[in-house]
Each structure stands twice: as C-alpha cells, then as structure tokens.
Amino acid sequence: MPILLGRRHLLRAGLGAAALPGLRSLAFADQGGADQRGAPLLVLVNLRGGMDGLHALSPADDADFVDQRAESLRNPSAGPQAGLRLDASATVDFRLHREAAPLAEIWQDRRMAIWPAAGVPQATRSHFEAQAMMGLGQGLRAERGGGTGWLAAWAAGAAPAGADVAALSAQGGLAPELMGGQHSLAIAGLGDGLSSPGGAFGDAMLEALYRRGHGPAAAAGQEALAGLRSIDRLLPRDAEGKLLAYAPAAGVDYGPGREFGRALAVVAQTAKLNPALIAATADLGGWDTHEAQPGRFADRMRVLARGLGAFDADMAGLPRRWTVLVASEFGRRLRSNRSNGTDHGRAGVILAFGRGFGLGRRFGDWPGLTPDALDEGVDLRVATDYRAVFRTVIADLAPGAPPPPFARS
Known part of the structure; x- marks a missing residue:
C-alpha cells in the first residue's frame, strides 16, 4: 500500500521536507x-x-x-x-x-x-x-x-x-x-545529487531516525531514502566522487x-x-x-x-x-x-x-x-x-x- 508524506507528517516526525530532496508526497516499494x-x-x-x-x-x-x-x-x-x-x-x-x-x-x-x-x-x-x-x-x-x-x-x-x-x-x-x-x-x-544535505553524517542520522520510528512517516522515510539512494548511485562522478554535469546527445x-x-x-x-x-x-x-x-x-x-x-x-x-x-x-x-x-x-x-x-x-x-x-x-x-x-x-x-x-x- 502506498504511503504518502506531506509536510505536516514530516514535521511531526521531526524532519522538514527540505532535509530530503523530493521526499514530499513520495511513495516507494521495494x-x-x-x-x-x-x-x-x-x-x-x-x-x-x-x-x-x-x-x-x-x-x-x-x-x-x-x-x-x-x-x-x-x-x-x-x-x-x-x-x-x-x-x-x-x-x-x-x-x-x-x-x-x-x-x-x-x-x-x-x-x-x-x-x-x-x-x-x-x-x-x-x-x-x-x-x-x-x-x-x-x-x-x-x-x-x-x-x-x-x-x-x-x-x-x-x-x-x-x-x-x-x-x-x-x-x-x-x-x-x-x-x-x-x-x-x-x-x-x-545537478547536486540526491543525497541528504548533511552528507554521510546526515544520511546516517536520517537512517537511524526512520529505523527507530514507527508508523507511516517512518516507513515512508525508509522507503524514500532507499529510492533516492538508488538514483543517486547511478549519477556519473569523476575519480574524486564529484558529480559530472549531464551531457545530452551531440548537438542538443x-x-x-x-x-x-x-x-x-x-x-x-x-x-x-x-x-x-x-x-x-x-x-x-x-x-x-x-x-x-x-x-x-x-x-x-x-x-x-x-x-x-x-x-x-x-x-x-x-x-x-x-x-x-x-x-x-x-x-x-x-x-x-x-x-x-x-x-x-x-x-x-x-x-x-x-x-x-x-x-x-x-x-x-x-x-x-x-x-x-x-x-x-x-x-x-x-x-x-x-x-x-x-x-x-x-x-x-x-x-x-x-x-x-x-x-x-
């Protein structure tokens, strides 16, 4: 069953919508x-x-x-x-x-x-x-x-x-x-990736918060993190881990x-x-x-x-x-x-x-x-x-x- 997150639910869970890009109104499965x-x-x-x-x-x-x-x-x-x-x-x-x-x-x-x-x-x-x-x-x-x-x-x-x-x-x-x-x-x-604003530390904090939480906000948070990570991992980076700008087809x-x-x-x-x-x-x-x-x-x-x-x-x-x-x-x-x-x-x-x-x-x-x-x-x-x-x-x-x-x- 999909779980929808709005701003009010996020605030109740102790997390502002800005903390996770694209988290508002998300619904993820495995x-x-x-x-x-x-x-x-x-x-x-x-x-x-x-x-x-x-x-x-x-x-x-x-x-x-x-x-x-x-x-x-x-x-x-x-x-x-x-x-x-x-x-x-x-x-x-x-x-x-x-x-x-x-x-x-x-x-x-x-x-x-x-x-x-x-x-x-x-x-x-x-x-x-x-x-x-x-x-x-x-x-x-x-x-x-x-x-x-x-x-x-x-x-x-x-x-x-x-x-x-x-x-x-x-x-x-x-x-x-x-x-x-x-x-x-x-x-x-x-262009800025889909990781949390706090980097690895912030990501770990959010993971811990949602892992310990209960109810639809926590479940949706866990699923949203997994979904955001799945896309972020696909983004091209250089040898130092810096995101590379999107290069469309030639001439576009x-x-x-x-x-x-x-x-x-x-x-x-x-x-x-x-x-x-x-x-x-x-x-x-x-x-x-x-x-x-x-x-x-x-x-x-x-x-x-x-x-x-x-x-x-x-x-x-x-x-x-x-x-x-x-x-x-x-x-x-x-x-x-x-x-x-x-x-x-x-x-x-x-x-x-x-x-x-x-x-x-x-x-x-x-x-x-x-x-x-x-x-x-x-x-x-x-x-x-x-x-x-x-x-x-x-x-x-x-x-x-x-x-x-x-x-x-």
Missing part, C-alpha cells in the same frame, strides 16, 4: 536492480493554464475563425505571422504557430499524432475542476482532495517487476497524475527551453540511467492568456517547441520505445476579448509523438466553427474525450500493458 531495457516510457507534458488550441493550431482558411479573431491571435496562411502548414486535412488549411517549427518537423517525419478538438467531456471553465478531472482520469467532476492519479495507477500496474523508481515528476512535488501511486519520485534537478541544447527544458533534461537523464522508468511528467505553465496574448503566447510556444525538440533529439538513441503526450486542461473561446486575449473555453489540442511511434500523422476529428457547431454558441466543441486519446496513445506505446484505469462515465 527497490531492485533488474535490467528492464525493453520497458516503454510515457512522458506526460501538462500545459497548465488552458492553452489556446486555436492559436497553437489554427484553421487558417475557416471563414468563421477569421471573422471572430484578430490576425494576431491566429496563424494565417500568408504574411509575417503565417503559420506552418501541416497538410493534415483535405478540406481545412491547418497551421501550427510559427514558433512551433521543431514540432512541425516531427509531424513531417510522420512521428506525431494530433487531436485538434479534445478535452474533458463535461463542461467546465474552472482550472481546478478540469485539472482534477484530467489528473484523476475522471469524466465526472472530481472529488476535492484524495484519489490516485491515473498515471500513478497505470505505472504501478505496468511497471516491470523489481523496478527501481518507475515514475518521475520533474519538479519540486508530484504532479496530480502521479499522486497516490507507488514507485514515484519528484526530482526538480540532479536544452537552454532555449528554459525552465521547461531543464525539467525535460532531468527526465532524459533519469530515463537513460534507469531503464525501468516507465512514466514521467513535466509541467509548463503560463497559458492563461486573458490579455496581451500574442506576445505571451509566442513566448510559451517557443519554450514548448524548443524544449520538446531538444528532448526528441536527446532521446533518439534510447534503446526502447518512448512517447510524449502533451495536453492542457481546456482550450479557449473562439471569440477574442477586448484585452487582445481569450477567455476559458472547452476543446483544445492534444498531441503525441515519439520513437517507435505507430500513430504517425493521425489527425483527430474536427467539428468545425460554424455557429451551429459551437458548444453553447461560443466554444470549440469537444469532439474527442481526452481519455480516448490517452488510451489510444498508451495502447500504441505499450500494447501488452494494462490500459489506464480511467472512469468510463
């Missing part, structure tokens, strides 16, 4: 060293804030779309703001944002699938509700608090026997999709991806060191563009595309299949507002790509933007339940693994 080179890897990228899917991927020649939005909030087919043509449809000229060139290249390489109108099936414009539904894999409104993330549950069932850390959240705490599961670890960075630069690129570098390094890693998450926020959207959106798209492009190149030599799945909690309204932005909407874009990817150049259903096709007369309608997308992607990646445990209603 660690092992089995070689699992064939384990597939799913990387879930969450675009927190509600990315405007119609700005990321515009139906450039749609008359209703052109009529409702300023050119600065769409990707036209010509001019300085022209988008990148995908040739995804025989009837609609879909254009990726001009800053998404690395993603367009993956599409042209036939290693990407796109669902242009996907989302949660029930109408909500609440960030909290939509993220909770997607995190728990529910279609109905998620209960506040508690629950196990769908990715945590899937990873626990699909992880190879004797796995080390099977799931990773590349940030300071576990993403909602990984909450409540086993074999999960949050790592914001690997995560720098243009900024904070998002650094998170993806953590995922890539861990995946290369730990062949049993089967799931990982990375977040990129800043998509809640109610005002001044053109510049803000271009910046986020630049960071997203450069980060994913670097990750794709860095992981090209990984000797197993992997897939990146990119989604946001909802899209934004068709009509732009008076602040040169867009408000919370319904359907958005979900995309997936990878190596050994069998869904290349699949393009999902498009309901159109005519007045009678819109949801409540204002939003792009959800044509594909996000759970159907996720099931399809995971079935392609790991056909022999159990499907994700999504609610079906």
Whole structure:
C-alpha cells in the first residue's frame, strides 16, 4: 500500500521536507536492480493554464475563425505571422504557430499524432475542476482532495517487476497524475545529487531516525531514502566522487527551453540511467492568456517547441520505445476579448509523438466553427474525450500493458 508524506507528517516526525530532496508526497516499494531495457516510457507534458488550441493550431482558411479573431491571435496562411502548414486535412488549411517549427518537423517525419478538438467531456471553465478531472482520469467532476492519479495507477500496474523508481515528476512535488501511486519520485534537478544535505553524517542520522520510528512517516522515510539512494548511485562522478554535469546527445541544447527544458533534461537523464522508468511528467505553465496574448503566447510556444525538440533529439538513441503526450486542461473561446486575449473555453489540442511511434500523422476529428457547431454558441466543441486519446496513445506505446484505469462515465 502506498504511503504518502506531506509536510505536516514530516514535521511531526521531526524532519522538514527540505532535509530530503523530493521526499514530499513520495511513495516507494521495494527497490531492485533488474535490467528492464525493453520497458516503454510515457512522458506526460501538462500545459497548465488552458492553452489556446486555436492559436497553437489554427484553421487558417475557416471563414468563421477569421471573422471572430484578430490576425494576431491566429496563424494565417500568408504574411509575417503565417503559420506552418501541416497538410493534415483535405478540406481545412491547418497551421501550427510559427514558433512551433521543431514540432512541425516531427509531424513531417510522420512521428506525431494530433487531436485538434479534445478535452474533458463535461463542461467546465474552472482550472481546478478540469485539472482534477484530467489528473484523476475522471469524466465526472472530481472529488476535492484524495484519489490516485491515473498515471500513478497505470505505472504501478505496468511497471516491470523489481523496478527501481518507475515514475518521475520533474519538479519540486508530484504532479496530480502521479499522486497516490507507488514507485514515484519528484526530482526538480540532479545537478547536486540526491543525497541528504548533511552528507554521510546526515544520511546516517536520517537512517537511524526512520529505523527507530514507527508508523507511516517512518516507513515512508525508509522507503524514500532507499529510492533516492538508488538514483543517486547511478549519477556519473569523476575519480574524486564529484558529480559530472549531464551531457545530452551531440548537438542538443536544452537552454532555449528554459525552465521547461531543464525539467525535460532531468527526465532524459533519469530515463537513460534507469531503464525501468516507465512514466514521467513535466509541467509548463503560463497559458492563461486573458490579455496581451500574442506576445505571451509566442513566448510559451517557443519554450514548448524548443524544449520538446531538444528532448526528441536527446532521446533518439534510447534503446526502447518512448512517447510524449502533451495536453492542457481546456482550450479557449473562439471569440477574442477586448484585452487582445481569450477567455476559458472547452476543446483544445492534444498531441503525441515519439520513437517507435505507430500513430504517425493521425489527425483527430474536427467539428468545425460554424455557429451551429459551437458548444453553447461560443466554444470549440469537444469532439474527442481526452481519455480516448490517452488510451489510444498508451495502447500504441505499450500494447501488452494494462490500459489506464480511467472512469468510463
């Protein structure tokens, strides 16, 4: 049974969360060293804030779309703001944002699938509700608090026997999709290693503290220490024991991806060191563009595309299949507002790509933007339940693994 540790439990046990990197909300089972080179890897990228899917991927020649939005909030087919043509449809000229060139290249390489109108099936414009539904894999409104993330549950069932850390959240705490599961670890960075701040002495103190303790805090502490050590032992060091900086594949630069690129570098390094890693998450926020959207959106798209492009190149030599799945909690309204932005909407874009990817150049259903096709007369309608997308992607990646445990209603 997984044991979750929050800050309050740690303080009661006499240990602040900062004493052990990544200890908050951890759950570990017995660690092992089995070689699992064939384990597939799913990387879930969450675009927190509600990315405007119609700005990321515009139906450039749609008359209703052109009529409702300023050119600065769409990707036209010509001019300085022209988008990148995908040739995804025989009837609609879909254009990726001009800053998404690395993603367009993956599409042209036939290693990407796109669902242009996907989302949660029930109408909500609440960030909290939509993220909770997607995190728990529910279609109905998620209960506040508690629950196990769908990715945590899937990873626990699909992880190879004797796995080390099977799931990773590349940030300071576990993403909602990984909450409540086993074999999960949050790592914001690997540059300083994963040993305790007090070195060998501090490590021994923590070991003694948890060995003598009783209850869930002590048990989780022992398991967390074992998990952190298992990853720390894999980090490369020089002859004097000093950690060596991560060296991605030749020509790969995560720098243009900024904070998002650094998170993806953590995922890539861990995946290369730990062949049993089967799931990982990375977040990129800043998509809640109610005002001044053109510049803000271009910046986020630049960071997203450069980060994913670097990750794709860095992981090209990984000797197993992997897939990146990119989604946001909802899209934004068709009509732009008076602040040169867009408000919370319904359907958005979900995309997936990878190596050994069998869904290349699949393009999902498009309901159109005519007045009678819109949801409540204002939003792009959800044509594909996000759970159907996720099931399809995971079935392609790991056909022999159990499907994700999504609610079906």
